[in-house]
Amino acid sequence: MSDKPVLVIDVGTTSSSAVVVSGDSATLVPEPGTGLRGWPSAVYWDGEQMLVGSPAEQRKRSDPTSYGTEFKRGLAADTPNVLGRRRFRPIEQVAAVLVALRTEAERRYGGRIDRAVITVPATYAPTPLGPTAAGPTDTRRAQMIAAGEAAGFETVELLPEPVAAAFAPVSGPPLTSGDLVLVYDLGGGTFDTALVRIDERRHEVLGHAAIDDGGSDIDALLAAQIHSDGQQWLAPLLRAAAATPSAPATLRLGMAVTEFAQRIKHRLSDAPTVEDYLMPDAPAYRLSRTELASLATPLLTRTVECCGGLLDTLNIPAHQIDSVLLVGGGARMPAVTDTVRRVFGRPIRTVDDPELATVFGAARWLAHSGPRTVPAWSSPERTAPLSFGIPGGSTRLLRWLVRPGEVYSAGTRLARTRLPGGAIWDLTAATPGTLERLLVEPGTDVTSQDWLALARH
Known part of the structure; x- marks a missing residue:
């Protein structure tokens, strides 16, 4: 559409990433200071300015009431969150992330970037146009566009996440022209799926679907399990939490348990069993990959049912699918591969960086989308x-x-x-x-x- 640079952005529930597309090049924008390829989708209001990403993560323990995350999930309700002594709408927190990504992208690119392509979950329904449009309106697409415009972009374009993921470069041999590929995208806050017909120049998206479940829901289930298993040694802290659920100490405990759950989940991607310590004087907490899979089974069942519903809607039986492409941070879980292979019985394809599949796929989509x-x-x-x-x-x-x-x-x-x-x-x-x-x-x-x-x- 233009020779000018475009910033492709994936605003995730738990992490965000961006790629500058200029001509034939696509350059990832790492977080300054940490070099992280995926920026934490987190904000912290210090009373004067909004900190984003790792700086917010580093300050959250000093004052957890000024820290916010997973605000993308709040776009539909549009309920303001209290950070410190101020209230911020979810759209304002998303805009803060976009400002940080744009600022660093322009610093690295060395010039102004006025156009953005932002990926969104397939659950964000298109906005009906015209005075005769009837029925409930999903405002989340409009809010993402408004957040992009508030971040200073003159042109904001939206792209469904599973559509973007379908263009991600796969590990091993490239996908073959004519193949039917089912995209399975388990992100931090949502699950998206799409059925894609591969073409040498431009893929055809036959349909997509989504549910509002994601990897952070597995983290919450595991955190609850840790609370339950650790009743004895967590009892004093839990009693304090029950008395003052909004107190900083209580919030710190919740953050610590959630981070502990995330650490265990990630380690179980590479090891069959994990043993770790939440606190130095606490007994070791042990969890096996099998136990984690059992905990995640209800959510994973909903994801494959979502895929099955899409195939039923398109009237395409599973045996006609050539492969299933696993993307999203949650796709690293061995239980995901096992569940998808068992249910669909089709070859599994993966990407080198499942967390970055959406943003790099969107960059490739931009190159293949034509002048429009x-x-x-x-x-x-x-x-x-x-x-x-x-x-x-x-x-x-x-x-x-x-x-x-x-x-x-x-x-x-x-x-x-x-x-x-x-x-x-x-x-x-x-x-x-x-x-x-x-x-x-x-x-x-x-x-x-x-x-x-x-x-x-």
Whole structure:
């Protein structure tokens, strides 16, 4: 769509990542100071500014009431969270993460980056356009766009996470043209799946589905199990927690147990059994891979049922799938591989960095997505109204790129629009001319039948 740089961003529930796409290059943006490839999706309000990522993680024990994480899950309810002495909406916390990613990306790139592609869960329903749109509206797509604009991006495009993951580079031989691949994406806060037909130049996404379950839910189950198993040596601390659930000491205990659960879960990806200590004077806590798999079984069952529901909707039996692609941080769990192989009986494909599959896949999607332009319908009249064959029938006009009185050539991008799903398409000139008058203002929902401007040819 443009030779200018684009920042591709995956805002995850527990970690976020970004890639600068410029020309043919795609460069990951590591977190400054730590060099982490995935930034913790965490914020901390110190009374004057919002700290993001590892700086927030490092301060959370000093004042846990000023620390926030998993705020992406709160976009639907849009309930403000209290951080210190201030209240912040989830969209404000997402915007803070985007600002930090953009600032570091521009520092590394050495120039301004005005356009962003942000991946979102497939559960974020497209926003209906037009005055006749009925039914409940999912505001989360609009909130992600607003957060991107608040972070300073002029153009914000959305891409479903499983669609992005389908473009991630796989380990081993490349996927073969014509293959049907089921994408299984278990992230920190959501599970997404998509069925993709592989093509040499552009993959075709046949359908996608999602549920609001993710790896952090397994962390919560394991943390609860640790609480239950450690009743005896945690009893004094637990009694204090019950008395004052919002006290800093209580919050610190919850953070410590959750981090302990995450550490055990990650270690069980490489070892059959783990023994670790929550506190120096506590007895060793032991957990096997089999026990973790048993704990995660209900959630993993829901994920494969989601996949099965998608296949049923598309009327495609599992035996016609050529492979299942595992992505997302949760895909590192051996129980995931075992469950998917047992249920579907198809070959398993993986990526080198499952946590970064979505952001790198989105970068590759951007390179393969083409210009996404719609030429104006031509007219033999010297002065004629401009109308366009809008993809899907309706779109929202974001801004005019050419001003009245300005001369343009054939192929010039006249206006930028956003489809209900968040994709960006530009309206272009079919022939040279001069834009005489605008008939539609930015922010208006338009269709293929609408006249948007008058032009002289």
